[in-house]
Amino acid sequence: MAVPITSPTLAFIGNTELIIDYVLSFTIVPFVLYWWYRSYSRMGITFRKMVNYGWHNGPRMIKQILGYGFFHRKNLKNRYAGIMHFLISWGILILFIATSLIFLSHDLLKPTIHQGILVGEFYLNFEVWADLGGVMLVAGIIMAYARRLHKKVKLDTKNEDYILLTALLIMALEGFFLGALKIYLFRQSFDVYRFVEWPMSYLFGTMSATTGIELYRIMWMAHVITGFLLAAYLPFSKLSHMALAMVMIGEKKIRKRGELPTPFILADALESGNFDFKVGTKNISDLTSFQKIDALACTDCGRCERACPAVMAGTDLSPRAVVQNIKKNVYGNGELTQMVLTENAAWACTTCQACVEECPVLIEPFSFIMDVRKNLVMENRFSKQTGTYFNNLTNTQNPFGNSPSDRDAMLEVAPKFQEGTEYLYWVGCMGAFDPRDNKTAKTIISLLKKAGVNFGILGSEEKCVGETARRMGEEGRYQELVMQNVETLNGHGVKKIITACPHCYNTFKNEYPKFGLNAEVVHHSKFLADLIEEGKLNVKKTSETVTLHDPCYLGRVNNEYDNTRFILNSASDLKEMEKSRENSMCCGAGGGNYWYKVESQDSISQIRMKQALETGANKLAVACPFCMPMMEDASRTMNAGDKIQIKDIAEIIEENLME
DSSP, X not given: OOOOOBOOTTTTOOHHHHHHHHHHHHHHHHHHHHHHHHHHHTTTOOHHHHHHHHHHHHHHHHHHIIIIIISOTTGGGSHHHHHHHHHHHHHHHHHHHHHHHHIIIIIIIHXXXXXXXXXXXXXXXXXXXXXXXXXXXXXXXXXXXXXXXXXXSOOOOOHHHHHHHHHHHHHHHHHHHHHHHHHHHSOOGGGGXXXXXXXXXXXXXXXXXXXXXXXXXXXXXXXXHHHHHHHHHGGGSGXXXXXXXXXXXXXXXXXXXXXXXXXXXXXXXXXXXXOOOOOSOOBGGGSOHHHHHHHHTOOOOOHHHHHOHHHHTTOSOOHXXXXXXXXXXXXXXXXXXXXXXXXXXXXXXXXXXXXHHHOXXXXXXXXXXXXXXXXXXXXXXXXXXXXXXXXXXXXXXXXXXXXXXXXXXXXXXXXXXXXXXXXXXXOHHHHHHOHHHHHHHHHHHHHHXXXXXXXXXXXXXXXXXXXXXXXXXXXXXXXXXXXXXXXXXXXXTOOEEEESOHHHHHIIIIIGGGXXXXXXXXXXXXXXXXXXXXXXXXXXXXXXXXXXXXXXXXXXXXXXXXXXXXXXXXHSEEOOOSSOGGXXXXXXXXXXXXXXXXXXXXXXXXXXXXXXXXXXXXXXXXXXXXXXXXXXXXXXXXXXXXXXXXXXXXXXXXXXXXX
């Protein structure tokens, strides 16, 4: 008679051991569930609110949890670390499912209906997947050990990390040896599906059945205790992110990267006379529940810190420390600039969003810093340089303090925009007033004319878009400029805007529509690339080597990478820097850093210039009027002018035009 294909997993476990297992289960499981619920209920997020939120956002939550949680959409961008995390998390998940199936089959179904589910083909598949889960977990743990011991990547490794890895490894090995011993004691031909434990079973040699059963019972109990100790330690360890990060990933409403929250609408406030609204965040207790959920989800992996240009330059800002400090004090109070970050750190952020790009669980560390800045501005806690910048915006509608009429100088080379003109070329403050960027602006105008584009400029009617003011925390001045610009643009019937500034591009595209602008916005890299493709600008390819600096607000914030590369590949031999595309490093000007001094050990722009020089390229191409002066300043300081020239992509086109 054929032996039924089924599992005898608990065949040797006595009632005493099972009772201990049940007692631990009914103790640890409620404890972990209570910790999980308590983590959120202390913020005022009740069970009813959780259910209500899930009911109204279920499809989006499931999609995000699957994409970013289970399938590690962002983790896998870093191949080694991504594969490591994937193996560990899926190994744990598969083994958890396997353990749950054993519990369901042997502890619930067999005692009640005398029939388990681990039988036949299903059991054979179960055997394969259980071993596969163990192999994945062990492989991932070995990779994690190697990553920390080799120290090729700067990690904030603590003793706890090794304790957790070792405990998980012990759990996995205990499972393998238990399975192997079970096969040795109860060998059936179908157990060959246990592709790891089958060969391991021969390690037990000629052990007697009595000794084997006793050893199995001891090992089984050790395995149970190890598992429950890990579960009990979960709320106090890094493993807590397995539960907390999933919640955060699910509830996160992913907005456009280039769009900051709008705390109030100035036009409505002026109309109603009601200015009773809160701007910025002073204390930890003032953070929203969603911000606190973000902080709780932080795994302390340090990816944001390793990508942050402010950290590389030696400022006292660390996006990892910001989020971790909030996490440690999430249920308390206290001023953010005393318990979370210094004022200098708050001003050091370039808003490049490298931290957002890197975070595997969708946290936006820079958003906490933006809220702190808003509060500092409300309390007039900023430098004299910052104050001058704000005053210039108020008095002259540009950060330089130049007379608005100075913008009319560009009308000598460009036509005035009239109603019916197809494109408005938005010169921008840097293009109008910075001598170097003014040359770039004139080059763009020349190219538009050669291509026969129907365009015009506004001259003195143009004002700063207010992007930097908003990112420096001055929401009021930003919205004042928005109202004035929207009125001008709509009044002239502007439908299409070309701009060379990624910051203006982002603001027009992602933030102005909320305030009434309805216009198509295109960056000059896209517009010029299209002109080349259409044959309206003919460019010859040379053997000159050029490297490219991706502007943060064009690339990482708006996912525009290909047009700049198309232009450079059309005219030269492009040599990429190691940090390029979404991993590109900021020039250091963003977030207002161009307009004030941050205390640091090094210069962000000089670090970036070193990376450009490492390529051996003859030229460094930029596509942002802030990147241009930052990189030129770094070149002068480093005496690199004879090694590399800095050109806007428009200038490279002009140099290689075929008449």
